[in-house]
Amino acid sequence: MPTAKKALLTSLTTVTAVLVAGCSGSGGSGGDATADGGSFGECEVYGEAGSIELEPVNDGVLTVQTNLPSPGWWKGDTPDSITGGYEYCLAANVAHRAGLDSVRVENVSFDSLVAGQTQDFDMAMAQISVTPEREEVVTFSAPYFDSNIGVLAPADAGLTADDLASKNIGVQLGTTAVEFAQDELAPGGEVQVFPDTTALVTAVSAGVIDAAVMDTAILLAFAKNSGGKLEVVGQYESGESYAAIYPKDSANGDTISAAIEAMREDDSLDKLSATWLGPELGGDPAAVPVWSLK
Numbered sequence: 001m002p003t004a005k006k007a008l009l010t011s012l013t014t015v016t017a018v019l020v021a022g023c024s025g026s027g028g029s030g031g032d033a034t035a036d037g038g039s040f041g042e043c044e045v046y047g048e049a050g051s052i053e054l055e056p057v058n059d060g061v062l063t064v065q066t067n068l069p070s071p072g073w074w075k076g077d078t079p080d081s082i083t084g085g086y087e088y089c090l091a092a093n094v095a096h097r098a099g100l101d102s103v104r105v106e107n108v109s110f111d112s113l114v115a116g117q118t119q120d121f122d123m124a125m126a127q128i129s130v131t132p133e134r135e136e137v138v139t140f141s142a143p144y145f146d147s148n149i150g151v152l153a154p155a156d157a158g159l160t161a162d163d164l165a166s167k168n169i170g171v172q173l174g175t176t177a178v179e180f181a182q183d184e185l186a187p188g189g190e191v192q193v194f195p196d197t198t199a200l201v202t203a204v205s206a207g208v209i210d211a212a213v214m215d216t217a218i219l220l221a222f223a224k225n226s227g228g229k230l231e232v233v234g235q236y237e238s239g240e241s242y243a244a245i246y247p248k249d250s251a252n253g254d255t256i257s258a259a260i261e262a263m264r265e266d267d268s269l270d271k272l273s274a275t276w277l278g279p280e281l282g283g284d285p286a287a288v289p290v291w292s293l294k
Helices: 003-024 086-097 110-114 177-185 197-206 216-224 253-265 268-281
Strands: 034-037 061-066 102-107 139-154 169-172 191-194 211-215 230-246
Touching: 061 086, 086 102, 086 253, 086 268, 139 197, 139 216, 139 253, 139 268, 169 177, 169 197, 177 191, 177 211, 177 230, 191 197, 197 211, 197 216, 197 230, 211 216, 216 230, 216 268, 230 253, 253 268
Parallel strands: 061 102, 169 191, 169 211
Antiparallel strands: 034 102, 139 211, 139 230
16 A cells, blocks of 8 residues: 555544544444433334343343444444434334333444454344354344445446456455455455444545445445445345344343344334435445446
């Protein structure tokens, strides 16, 4: 990577980190900042209150870990500002059905989360794809969202599937896109790894990399927030699904999974998607062109 571009990325990432830390007052994207959402914010809750039984790690509250920011999935950039979003409202619905008063949000590093290194939480959601490697260290719930891998690029770049192998590609540390990009998109080539989504998207905007490879639904939200400068130009079918995780041997695992399955059956998940993902992402993931691997 040219030295000038390295310096630019470092500067932009530092500014972003300072802004996030300034808003939270107690931690950035990898910190331990927390917040309680006593009224479940802007979330609509469905189903019967108290219809399931949980043993939460903190009395009267469902403690949920995630990695912020995550537009569409979590409305707000820091734990104390979260008021809605698909995953937050899913957690709110689990809490509601368990008869709990609130949701406590904890912001942790994505890499630590999927490695099973975080503690003292009831469930975690951060658009986490189910993989055999992750199943060795964490327990997954029933899936709540099907996911493809998208390609984010400058809107005026004219990037196509045929171009991608010769371009500089970036991915986020700890995501399934790392292996996908290295094995399928740029075998034998260099794939740059960034610590979090903000740094990854900043690198595309700054021209440090030509394209970012990550979950389509996540990238759509960042494209929307770019003011037309970035676009999700294509996606690859991955066969992956998002699921919540909880610590190994959690006493609440089966109950949380059953609650998610019930929310799928009674259309609660569809309602959450219609409310939070379509408007917030600025587009339907299914409308993004599907590219074929060469």
